[in-house]
Amino acid sequence: MSSSDKESGGMPSISERIEEDKRLARSLEGTYLFDGSRSQKNYPLNKMCMSLTKSDNRAAFAADEAAYCDRFGLSDESKRLVLERDWIGMIRSGGNIYYVFKLAAIDHVSMQHVGAQQNSMTLEEFRAKLNAHRDQ
Amino acid sequence: MAEIIAAVTTSHVPSIGIAMDSGITQDPYWKPLFDGYLPAKEFVKELKPDVTIVVYNDHGLEVFLDRVPTFGIGAAAQYLSGDEGWGPRPIPPFQGDPELSWHLIEHLVAQEFDMTMFQEMTVDHGFTVPMSVFFGGPAGEVEEWPTRVIPITVNTIQFPLPMAARCFKLGQAIRKAVDAYPKDTRVLIMGTGGMSHQLQGERSGFMQPNFDRMFLDKMVTDPMALTKIPNGVFMKEAGHEGAELIMWLVARGAMNLEVEEVYQHYHVSASLTAAGLACYRNK
Numbered sequence: 001m002s003s004s005d006k007e008s009g010g011m012p013s014i015s016e017r018i019e020e021d022k023r024l025a026r027s028l029e030g031t032y033l034f035d036g037s038r039s040q041k042n043y044p045l046n047k048m049c050m051s052l053t054k055s056d057n058r059a060a061f062a063a064d065e066a067a068y069c070d071r072f073g074l075s076d077e078s079k080r081l082v083l084e085r086d087w088i089g090m091i092r093s094g095g096n097i098y099y100v101f102k103l104a105a106i107d108h109v110s111m112q113h114v115g116a117q118q119n120s121m122t123l124e125e126f127r128a129k130l131n132a133h134r135d136q
Numbered sequence: 137m138a139e140i141i142a143a144v145t146t147s148h149v150p151s152i153g154i155a156m157d158s159g160i161t162q163d164p165y166w167k168p169l170f171d172g173y174l175p176a177k178e179f180v181k182e183l184k185p186d187v188t189i190v191v192y193n194d195h196g197l198e199v200f201l202d203r204v205p206t207f208g209i210g211a212a213a214q215y216l217s218g219d220e221g222w223g224p225r226p227i228p229p230f231q232g233d234p235e236l237s238w239h240l241i242e243h244l245v246a247q248e249f250d251m252t253m254f255q256e257m258t259v260d261h262g263f264t265v266p267m268s269v270f271f272g273g274p275a276g277e278v279e280e281w282p283t284r285v286i287p288i289t290v291n292t293i294q295f296p297l298p299m300a301a302r303c304f305k306l307g308q309a310i311r312k313a314v315d316a317y318p319k320d321t322r323v324l325i326m327g328t329g330g331m332s333h334q335l336q337g338e339r340s341g342f343m344q345p346n347f348d349r350m351f352l353d354k355m356v357t358d359p360m361a362l363t364k365i366p367n368g369v370f371m372k373e374a375g376h377e378g379a380e381l382i383m384w385l386v387a388r389g390a391m392n393l394e395v396e397e398v399y400q401h402y403h404v405s406a407s408l409t410a411a412g413l414a415c416y417r418n419k
Contacts, residue, residue, distance in 0.1 A: 017366070018296075024368035025295075030338030031376050035295040039201050050200045052221050088338065097336040097377070098195040098293060102221035111151070111407055115340040126341060133343040134404045 034096055042094025045082070048072035049099035058106055085109075088118040138236075138317035140310075142183055143387040143395075144176065145327040145355075146269050146413040148192060149406045150261040153225055156268050156276025169411060170276075172401035173269055179398055179415045180270045181282075185324035187233050188271075188283045189240075189310065191386045192262035192328045193292040195220065198254070205252030206298050207306060208289035209244070211237035215287060218258030225264050233284040236317060240286065243313030249306055254287070263287055266328045269413070283324070292329065292380045300370070301363040303382045307389020314390075327387030329380025331402075333409035336376055343410040347373040348402065351381060352412060356397045359388045387416075394419040 005013045012020065025033040032038060039046075048069060051057045061068040069079045081089040082103065090100045097114075104114050116126035152169070155161050161170040197218045199205065215230040244251050263285075268276040271283065288310075291297060298306075307325070314323050331348040334340050351374075354362050362385060370379040388395075398415040405411065 021366045021368035024366075025371045025376075028339060028372055028376075030340075031334070031371065032337050033295060033371075033376070034293065034336075039294055043201065046201055050196055053197060053219050055219065055223075058221075091336050096196075096201070096293065099200075101335075102196065105221035111335060115335065115408055118336075118338055118340045120338075129341050130343070130405050130408060133345060133410065136343075136345040136404075 032091055038094055039096070040094075042078060044073045044075075045078045045090060045093065045095050046099040048074060048082075049095070049102045052102040052106060061106065087114045091118065138314050138319060138321035138323055140314050140325055140390050141185060141322045142179075142398075142418075143325045143327065143391050143416045144180065144270055144414070145384045145387055145416075146176075146266045147330055147406065147409055147411040148262045148265045148328040149409045149411060150220075150265065151407040152411070153261050153265040153268065156272065157225055159275065161275045169403045169406055170274065172403055173413065174274060175399045176270060176401070176413055176415055177272070177274070180324070183324060184322065185283045186322045187236055187286060188267070188324045188326055189286045189288055190263050190266065190326045190328065191288045191290060191383045192259075192266070193290050193380060193383065195260050195262055195293070197260040198257050199289070199291075199293075201294060204291050204294045205289065206291045207249060208252040208254055209237060209241055210254045210257050210287040211241065212255055212257060215257060215259050215263075215285065217264050218260055220260050224258075225261075227264060227268065227278055228280055230259065230267070230281055230285045233286060236321065237286050239317050240310065240313045243316055244306075244309050247309040247312065249309050252289075254289075257287065259287055262328055266326055270326070288386065290383050290386065292382065295367070297367050297379060297382065299367065300365050300382045300385050303385045304359065304363045304389035307386040307391075310386070311390040325387045325390045327384040329383045330374065330378055331381060331410045331412040332374040332378040333405075334375030334377055335408055339376070341408055342375045343405060343408075344373055344375070345402070345404055345410060348410050348412055351384075352400060352402065352414060355384065355388055355414065355416070356395060359385065359393070362388075391416055392418040
């Protein structure tokens with residue numbers, strides 16, 4: 001660490017602030033901090049999902065999902081996650097929820113469905129979880 | 137001279153847009169939320185802003201991970217609702233104000249905010265849902281937008297996100313830039329996103345009304361305290377996606393340190409999101 005990284009008056013250095021912020025975010029159970037390393041982890045999956053903002057691409061995807069995934073260089077495992085609509089699997093493997101959700105839109109699946117599956121809950125159980133916050 | 141006449145803030149959940157577009161705002165699930173919006177619509181109607189600066193984050197419409205601007209600004213004459221994967225929203229086009237956009241760009245860069253400039257951009261739910269909430273009729277209906285718009289984008293997707301203090305300072309710089317604009321122009325600034333919600337992972341469905349109420353309170357009484365919250369803490373207290381609240385601080389930074397809260401509404405929940413809304417006037 002260079003001396004320029006240190007701040008005066010006993011304040012944490014810039015490196016310490018960054019590390020503390022990441023440590024806290026990574027300590028949250030069931031949370032996948034979307035930082036640089038995660039963004040690099042499954043770039044092809046996110047890129048494929050991003051392409052689904054064009055209706056022609058959505059049609060091509062619907063015609064042959066596996067072949068469409070191949071065009072973006074998805075790994076066999078990522079392709080399986082897509083074909084099975086394994087939402088939590090996609091998030092764990094480096095998918096970003098906003099890109100992955102474009103895949104859900106194709107199926108007319110709501111964020112509540114995606115949330116329920118990520119929690120291993122039925123839709124009714126997940127909705128009860130959401131509504132429970134009303135009492136807080 | 138131009139002036140910032142007020143700030144408004146709101147969550148920008150896609151399903152709120154879907155509820156308006158599919159005419160189900162009076163269904164029992166949605167009615168409490170949309171009823172809560174009515175006084176805010178009245179407030180904005182009386183303000184008659186010439187231009188509305190909308191601070192939002194792009195959710196994978198114009199911005200992919202290949203290039204992520206931390207702060208961006210639109211300089212287009214017109215902005216259309218884009219296709220996020222479920223088709224564009226059926227709403228009229230938004231008219232821009234390129235002259236004010238370029239003035240803001242020059243004045244922000246001169247204040248060391250190096251904005252990414254967009255001369256062509258479509259806008260997603262982060263932009264369109266708040267516009268419908270504030271400017272639409274009771275059910276969100278709009279024939280023609282009564283204000284020109286300027287989009288300001290903030291990266292809240294790819295970490296690291298800008299710090300809360302930086303967002304507040306961007307708001308202060310926007311205020312100075314608007315104050316220096318020679319044309320008589322009434323400007324409303326709109327901060328969007330939040331409040332607490334998490335969409336990704338096994339923690340999806342997380343909300344924290346206590347944190348949101350603290351945030352709403354301090355927006356009025358002690359905004360500087362909010363600027364000291366690290367993004368890791370926002371994620372812990374408001375959820376991985378709830379860190380969007382930093383965009384409320386852009387709007388807050390454009391106001392006086394002393395503000396009056398004209399109206400506030402808080403509703404749990406709109407789908408996975410604790411939906412908050414507030415209207416502020418300078419004291």
